[in-house]
Amino acid sequence: MLKQYETVFIMTPVLSEEQMKETVEKYQKFLVNKSAEIVYEDNWGLRKLAYPIQKKSTGFYHLIEFKAEPEAIREWEVTFKRDERILRFLTVALDKHAIAYNEKKRNKAKAEKQKEE
Numbered sequence: 001m002l003k004q005y006e007t008v009f010i011m012t013p014v015l016s017e018e019q020m021k022e023t024v025e026k027y028q029k030f031l032v033n034k035s036a037e038i039v040y041e042d043n044w045g046l047r048k049l050a051y052p053i054q055k056k057s058t059g060f061y062h063l064i065e066f067k068a069e070p071e072a073i074r075e076w077e078v079t080f081k082r083d084e085r086i087l088r089f090l091t092v093a094l095d096k097h098a099i100a101y102n103e104k105k106r107n108k109a110k111a112e113k114q115k116e117e
Helices: 017-033 070-082 096-116
Strands: 003-011 037-053 056-068 086-093
Touching: 003 017, 003 037, 003 070, 003 096, 017 037, 017 056, 017 070, 037 086, 056 070, 056 086, 070 086
Parallel strands: none
Antiparallel strands: 003 056, 003 086, 037 056
């Protein structure tokens, strides 16, 4: 039974643009190899942290929303813990209300973009 999850992870700010993209691709491939379906992805870019982590005050934020088997999540999080490029991560299981909210938010953003064009 596939459940829907959302993971936000923060990569260390010392990465180059290329290294950041490689890190994101690594986690995309991980999900694909676990036969997960990526629903949505958003690169939030470089942002200031609320408090310093490993003496760093900024980090590259990235969000991935996906459907996967619950068993894959433990392995997914272990992979994050072992990666020195990741400062923090948070994976949340989404209920039907959160899924509906995210879809509504995406549709609204898409509609606003179309208005601008």
